[in-house]
Amino acid sequence: MSHISPVLWEFLVHWLKNFAIFPPEASTIAPYADALYFALVGMTVTGLILVMTMVLVFAIRYRQERHPEAVQIEGSTLLEATWTLIPLGIFLVFFVWGALLYFRVFNAPPNSMNVYVVGKQWMWKVEHQGGQHEINALHIPEGVPIQVTLISQDVFHSFSIPAFRVKREAIPGRYTTVYFQATTPGKYHLFCTQYCGTNHSGMIGWVYVMTPADYRAWAAENTSGASLAQNGERLFASMGCNACHSGNASARGPNLANVYNTRIRLTDGSTVVANEAYIRETILNPSTQVPAGYAPIMPTYQGQISEDGLIDLVEYIKTLDSNYRIQQTLNKSELSSAQASTVGVGKTPLPQGVAKP
């Protein structure tokens, strides 16, 4: 036995232990992605073998020693048509196949559990509905469709879970979503894949897929005590939003109860769906999309509320179905003016901008 250097030995052992060609399949999407991948690999190998065979066979058969005089051939329309149409046909098959998968990953089923993830240099902040906050970790139950709503508070980041075969850019100032359903409990890599500055390679974490029972236990143990919507309610009151958005007919701002996902008419006559993006945008830049019937008097909150705070407010407004608690939080003077106007409710027409839910 010759001597093997310990470094080399360790490396070999390490290799044998860690060598893998593809990552674990841990989501419902993963087998579909892998099937597509292997089909594409098959196409590549076939194409490569075809080209290499042509090149090698011709190079050997028609080398100068064997074939001293070249035969001049102009071309062949039939052959050109063949190798235009067949690759085109194959590529179109992959186009359709890939499009189907794409629409699956980026359109979550309506019953998905929503988790918010905020990217910042250089960490992932995860906000669960129930008030569990995590950094560089994401705990999720297996078998439950999950929609991650992403946003960045500084630069572009990208939220990647290779074991799930999903990835989505976290964009500053814009919500994006990605959907997956984990199938196998375990611990999987979470990466930031969009270069985001000095510590880009440190912006990694773990995804913990748990059985539903384990997840419930984890969620109960790790909650901060206040759900996102509850935090939002507190913020709503402390920022003074309730003064104008009191829900009264004469209030300066529109009624927000049940406004989520309704269609709103704007002062310029166009309509917009009051989704998360719209709610966030009207907090930051209220004058750009003012509902019909209201004056653009709301001040901007740009730079005053963090992305986490905005998520809380969005969640609050999404779940708001009555103005009862808002009115409870009004102070005395606001209350008296609110009551005074409530008396006249029959006389003032309903605000134009807000559609009936």
Place this chain on the structure above:
Amino acid sequence: MSTIVSLPDQATAKLPAKSYLNQEYGLMSWLLTGDHKRIAILYMISISFFFVIGGVLAGLIRLELLTPPSDLMATDTYNKVFSMHGIIMVFLFLVPSVPATIGNFLIPLMVGARDLAFPKINLLSWYLYVGGGIFVLSAMVLGGVDTGWTFTTPLSTHYLNTHVVTAAMGIFLAGFSSIFTGLNFIVTVHRMRCPGMTWFRLPLFVWGHYATSIIMILGTPVLAITLVLVALERTMSIGVFDPTKGGDPLLFQHLFWFYSHPAVYIMILPGMAVISEVISTFSRKRVFGYTAVAFSSVAIAVFGFLVWEHHMFIMGVSQYSALVFSLMTMLVAVPSAIKIFNWSMTLYKGSITFETPMLYAFGFIGLFTIGGLTGIFLATLGMDIHLTETYFIVAHFHFVMVGGMLMAYLAGVHFWWPKMTGRMYPEAISKTAAVITFIGFIVTFFPQFLLGYLGMPRRYAAYPADFQVLNVFSTAGASILGIGYMLPMLYLPWSLIYGQIAGNNPWQATGLEWQIQSPPLTENFVEIPIMDHEAYDYEWLANKTQHEVQTVG
């Protein structure tokens, strides 16, 4: 010894008494020259200089990635190293590589003209290139820039403290250099073809460069504007891209890729142009399907402008627009497939020899086929989600850019080296270098496909230990590749003095450039030639050599 020695032309060949190289002497005769051939040499020296710098940086990257933690350099340094590697290799090497050196040298020769249409603009474009290079180098020396070559906003405009504007200025200048080169080529091809040189008698090399020039002229200004906007937002806080100032963060991506995707065709089309010439010459056979190859270049240039959004499939663009761009990307892949098949069929019933340029051309066909077909993975919407921003992308574009373009560049340099210098490169060692390059390339970049599917993100200074094995392979391959690139840098300068004298047409090629002395006269042709045959007409060449009395300058 090699086969070329026995060719009739070379046995008695002498260096011509007068050529563009000895027309004038002294540094100023080079720095103020209007001769496209001398400018090509100036370009060749300067891009080789930047290639060495970019290559050393690549070596540092691979060395750092040998081990999982960031132990050779700090993450910050690593970021600057890969940014500079990208900026130098893309803007200062790949974009000008074939067009500004080989193209500059050959386009007038191939169309039968005495020079490019605007010799002074041609010289200006070299000065702009050098100016751009100086800016980029000073950005590096002053402390570096860590934006990546893509200058992604708002990272580049608000979050970095490095020399972003300096580097952007460098790219801005180098961009104008390529606009001027493109302009010169287009005007030359339109206006200065010799009598009888119809469009369909042009060598495919010219068609490839014509298509490239269209992209240079239409695409590069968009890059220039984008970089100016980045500089304005960075220095004066004008809100173009920053959402907190009312800008649109995706706008930068659209503008940048509107140039930078067509730019990859700027980087590959001239390479394809070289391969058409090389394959034809060493098969002694006209290119199969001339019109198909010519129009596929133009098709790539046109469709290339309509695919940029495929860099943004996961960035929250409209899903229906993603469909359109995926489809367009599938379409742009077809002309490349057409070219590959036509080159392969050119070999059929040829009379093939295996000189160095041909070996590089074979390498090109194999590696470009892999590079091209892995592009289909990324054009496939659902697959792109998992693969984008990982090492799969890195492997894919290195297969196209290094396996494709760099192989083609080396093929071209070896192929036209006798024409440029009048002397042959040493055949045996250069064949060895070609084989080493091929092997080194595969070992370096093939493992990166696997790393990418495993999910290893690109631009990571440190990575989880699961990925180490494949990274060790890749680094080992890079050291082989390094040797492969070092060899030509040694034997090509050596051959300037010790190489065998080449003669006019050592390869027995049909192009106009091979019918004149090597190295050519400053005015290229004693008399403007009259083109009375098609490109790649080997029968015409056989007749000509039979009846011709050889005269040497």
